[in-house]
Amino acid sequence: MTTEDSLSITPKAQPQTGPIAGPLALRIALALIGVAGLIWLMGLLRAGLHVHAPNTALLAAQPFAVKFHLVTVLAAFAIGGVLMVGIKGDALHRALGWSWVILMTSTAAASFFIHGFNPHGFSPIHALSAWVVVAAPFGLYLARRHQVAAHRRMMTGLFLFGLLVAGAFTFIPGRLMFQMFFG
Numbered sequence: 001m002t003t004e005d006s007l008s009i010t011p012k013a014q015p016q017t018g019p020i021a022g023p024l025a026l027r028i029a030l031a032l033i034g035v036a037g038l039i040w041l042m043g044l045l046r047a048g049l050h051v052h053a054p055n056t057a058l059l060a061a062q063p064f065a066v067k068f069h070l071v072t073v074l075a076a077f078a079i080g081g082v083l084m085v086g087i088k089g090d091a092l093h094r095a096l097g098w099s100w101v102i103l104m105t106s107t108a109a110a111s112f113f114i115h116g117f118n119p120h121g122f123s124p125i126h127a128l129s130a131w132v133v134v135a136a137p138f139g140l141y142l143a144r145r146h147q148v149a150a151h152r153r154m155m156t157g158l159f160l161f162g163l164l165v166a167g168a169f170t171f172i173p174g175r176l177m178f179q180m181f182f183g
């Protein structure tokens with residue numbers, strides 16, 4: 001076996017059964033996204049359906065940590081999407097996967113410097129950040145150990161809850177994304 005073989009996660013060695021962590025995780029994630037959607041809709045109605053071009057001045061006024069958090073999370077969102085639907089186990093998957101873990105860990109780390117909800121400390125959302133800084137590198141470790149099924153579950157869970165659910169809740173009224181687009 002070559003080094004390349006030993007590092008690769010081929011579909012032959014570990015059949016891919018689907019891109020999601022599991023039907024239950026998907027249902028929970030969808031339910032949470034639905035809750036966020038309802039809160040967003042209520043806020044939108046209260047704001048009088050005030051949809052407009054993004055207010056970039058609001059973003060420009062944010063501290064560096066928020067800008068860094070946003071740029072890294074959007075890059076992670078794009079790369080994560082490619083990884084979720086793309087082919088598994090080849091060199092491109094590994095390169096994108098490493099980038100994704102670095103981006104996710106960076107975006108979570110940056111969030112420790114954002115204290116919008118609790119100016120004197122951390123908010124419950126920081127628990128998500130703590131999970132991501134541990135889980136993302138651990139997902140990588142699982143891949144390196146060829147524990148493909150566990151790796152897939154971990155990474156898909158991170159994508160579903162760390163990105164999609166967390167992202168949906170950034171659009172609730174009062175938060176920056178809502179203010180930028182609908183405030």
Ligand code: HEM
Nearest residue numbers: 108111114115116117123125126129132162166167175176
């Ligand atoms: C699409 C995904 C995401 C977007 C668009 C986003 C955007 C933002 C923005 C704009 C802020 C600062 C302003 C505000 O709170 O409204 C923020 C704060 C925060 N984000 Fe994210 N984020 C995303 C995903 C994540 C992820 C994956 C994590 C954790 C790993 C995370 C953790 C946090 C935390 C802890 C805060 C600070 C909350 C506080 O003020 O206490 N976010 N996010």
